[in-house]
Each structure stands twice: as structure tokens, then as C-alpha cells.
Amino acid sequence: MDPHLLTTFVTVARHGSFSAAAAELGYTQSAISQQVAALEADLGLALLRRRPVEPTPAGRRLLEHAEPLLLRLRAARADVLRTAAEPRHLLRLAATPLAVNPVVAARLAEARARQPRLEIRLRMCRAERLAALVAEGRADLGLADGIAAPSDPLRLPDAGPMTTTGVTEEDLVVALPAGHPLAGRASLRLADLIDARWLRTPLCPPARLRDLVGEGFPAGLEYEGDDVRTALNLAAAGHGLTLLPASAVPAGGGGGGGVCAVPVAAPRLVHRVELLHAALPPGAAADLVAALSG
Amino acid sequence: MDPHLLTTFVTVARHGSFSAAAAELGYTQSAISQQVAALEADLGLALLRRRPVEPTPAGRRLLEHAEPLLLRLRAARADVLRTAAEPRHLLRLAATPLAVNPVVAARLAEARARQPRLEIRLRMCRAERLAALVAEGRADLGLADGIAAPSDPLRLPDAGPMTTTGVTEEDLVVALPAGHPLAGRASLRLADLIDARWLRTPLCPPARLRDLVGEGFPAGLEYEGDDVRTALNLAAAGHGLTLLPASAVPAGGGGGGGVCAVPVAAPRLVHRVELLHAALPPGAAADLVAALSG
DNA sequence: ATAACTTACGATGTACGTAATGATA
């Protein structure tokens, strides 16, 4: 169960090919073959069926363990290295697209006003990768957004010991095309929309949507990008509805061809932003955490 | 961050000695020295200060990560191997001393009555080790007991993905010596006992007691064993109070020199028993789980 | 026939043990 072999195994399984894994990892096909063989010999059972390359049941089991295990290993390494790190004036912040709402942006501004030497590099990433990024120390702070019941924490993937703090909670709205029968309502229940078409976009993770709206919700268009205006334009054009924080939808829904934001009354849901970080590097990080936590 | 080196490092830190670690792991002193040096070189920082051998701050950090990491690694290995295991007729059960209460014992009997071929080997262990034992596959099922709010899960150490099921909940009582001023009461509040002396015993983990009773509770006698009758005898003799499940304290508190069990009315607490298991080996395990879950 | 994994084998590097050296109480 050498992590080296585990990495190779995971890569082979992901590519479904020994040669592709070899290319990615910078080994020869032969070395990969030997490494997989060594892992199988160590465990005493076959992990991959060849030609086509696909995991056996035992292999599938191992895959479920290997990824989080390797993540924790990298996280531990990063954490130990942080104890000896230089104080940083540059903080690397990772955020999901909807996490930097007006409140968060304002608090970042306050922090920078108080600490002129503080530099911030903000980088966007998807929610699934955010926790890993922070755990591995490739970002100092993470801002994740998601949909939750009021005061409930977000369900983030477990990437080892990390601190999470609630930052903001705001109303959740459904973005409806201006001409939609429910547009203009003061609020609505998700149950009213059970047959509606939904926009599939990482802005509102499909997994979460399935929880909220039910299993077989009819899929509208799938938008793989994470630009809010694009999503709004698609919603306005009737490609499907989408759930967004109120602040992401421009006010004055009267304009022609726009979208209309209707708050979700039931179930009680909010759009929540959370700050997550591992052990903080010495320097300005602690101040920024305090500023963001409000 | 080779697990091999990590194991060595943890062992050295535990013994506070390279030579003792060498003896335990079956290496020479020299090999241990080289392994620790290799780990330090890999991370680029000192992990141990020598003579006396004790961890540096970075080393302490690494120790916090290493133990759970190695546990998860062993757990993953055990889980994968289980997928290819033979069906077992012998189930290895691990339990904390108070987990096998009358209800649990009865359910075990039912299961054995239904499945005559089923063999059970029951082994006692402390709560801290139980989760690790199950995760590593050294026990098939674990029965843990502890104190919790009604319907709340126990706070067990995280040892990787595991299923936990509530089995029983019963009243929590304070075992008081028969002559105690509060003996004979129908119920009491823990706050009434804030100045009482408590028996320190693994039967009622001191950490939990500290949560419940407050920080500086005066320590009575410390009993390192886990025999309930011994603890009751000590309580009867006035060495200190202890929290126990109602079924562990014999009824009829009138007898001379015995203990009197008084239920805890506030805070609302119960003695809870939970069943935990990883992926079940094929065979009788699933039936036993069903029987225990009731 | 060909793309893809496996096996054979030689070169390189890593890891351990023995033994000598160095440091500390």
C-alpha cells in the first residue's frame, strides 16, 4: 500500500489505460505495469481487469479509499510545512463563483484598507476542488458557497482537519424568465416547480438540486461555465430555471426580456458562504479571517 | 512522506528513543537514524530534537497527522481484503465494558438461536481503541457505549468510513453511597453534584465527565480497571461518585453498605450503546447486525 | 495486424547492517 503505487493505480483507473497513465506520470508503460503488479501482489488480489482496463470489485473498493487517503497525505505534508513557512504578505484565496458576494467583497476591502501591505490573489474554482486546494496548502483561504437550511453548515467534501466559519447567509431566489407564469410572485415553493426545467450549471450543483427538487427533474440546457450573467441570459431565454443568491440577480425585473427573481419560501433555504482554512500561515492571514468572519 | 518512515517516526517519538524504536520495529539503531533523517530531508525541516529525543513543533504537527493517517491506511487495506474474504462463521466482536447490557446480551442470544452455526468471540477493549480495531478489520463488529443526549450519536474517534447504528439507550444514574445526603432521591441534577468527588475510571471517561460536570471537578480515587462491581464497591465506600447505566446498578438500594442509584434528571442524558462496523464480511455478520439493531 | 499489456534482463539507485566515529550526560 505504498502511496506511490496507489497514485499509479488511481491514475491507471482514471484513464482506463496503462499507457496513458505512464504518459501522465512520466514513466514507461512497463514501469506502470510493474507497479500495478506490485500492488496486486502486495494485496494478493487482482485490482484491474485488463483489456479493457477496468477495476475489479476490490479495485473499486480501493479507489474509494485511495483518493481521500492521498489527499490527506498531501494535506498533512502541507500542514507540517506551513509550521516552518515564512510570514506571507501575499494570501492566496480560492473561491467558488458565487462566494464573492457584495458583503464578502466589502469585507475584503475593509481588510485591505486596514492592512495596506496585504496582497490578495483571488482564484476561482469549483466547490469539489476547493476543500482539497485549501487542505493541500495550494490556497491559504477558501470561500465556498452553497445552499443550506438557515444556520446549517455546507456539506463540503472531507479533506482533513480544517476550520470552517459561516460568513454570510442571504435569501435564495429562483431566476425565472420574465414571461414565466410564476414571475412576479412575491415568493414560491420549490414544490410548485417540480415539473419545471432546470438549468444544469456548476453555479447550482446538480447533486444539490436533485436533493431539493427530487430525483428525475427534467434537464434543460447544460451550461458548463460559471459566469452568472451567462446563466441569467440563458434563464431569461427560457432554457431553464436556476437557483441563485438574491444579490446575484439584478433588481428591477421589469425590463424587457430579463429575468425575474422570486424568493424561495419553502423549504426554508438560504444561500450560504463559508470560509475555510487549515492552520494559518503566520502573517496577515489571521486578520483577514477575522475581517471576513465579520 | 512514505508511511514506512512515518511509522518509524511515530515509534521513535513515542519511545523518545531511537534505540527503543529500533528494538520494537526490528531494525538496527542505524537504520532508524537513517529513516528519520530521510523523512526530515524529504520535508526539509527538523522533526526531532536529539538528546533528549523529543519532537520539534513541526514534529508535533506531523505526529497529529501521522497516527490517523496510518490508521486509515490500515483500514483501507483491511477493507479491500474483506471484499475477497471467505464467508466466516466466526464473528469477532469487540465491546467496551458497559456495552453488553441485558438488551444487547439478549439480542446476541436471539441471533445465536436463529443461526446455530454462528460463533461469536467477544473481546473487551477501551472506547478509544474500539473504532481503530473495527476499522483495521481486527474485529468484525464493535459495540461502543457512552453518554450522550437522547438520540444523539456518540462522539467516537474518526477511524475512516464506518457504519454506526444506535442499539440501546437507557437511563443514566449516579451511583451514590447509601449514606450520601442525596441518596434515596427520585432524581437529581448534575449541577447539584458540582462539588462532589468523582471516581475516575474508564467506565465513565474522565474527558466526558469534564464536559458534563465542569473543568476542575475534584478527583477522587482513580480506578484503572473496568470491572463494574469493583467500581460500585468503591462508590459504596465513598471513594467517589460515578455515572452508570441504570441496568449496571443492582436494584434494591436498601441493603447495608450498598450503593444507591439516582437517575440524572438534568441535563437530559442517556447511556447509549452503538454498533459499528465497516463493510461486512460475507456470512453471518449481516444477520447479527440486524439482530442487534433490533 | 496492431495496439496494448507483460515478461526478461541489465543498469541504477535505495535501504539496510556492520562497524567506526562523534556527541552528551
Place this chain on the structure above:
DNA sequence: TATCATTACGTACATCGTAAGTTAT
């Protein structure tokens, strides 16, 4: 000075690459 960790060095083993072999499409 005795104990304990480190360093030096030789050996054994593990790992990788090249190249030949095998197998499924």
C-alpha cells in the same frame, strides 16, 4: 566513560528502462 545517535561503507534488493514476448481486438 558509558550511552546513544550519526556517519562511512559494503551488500542486497528494489525499481526503472529497453527490448522482446504475448494477447485481444
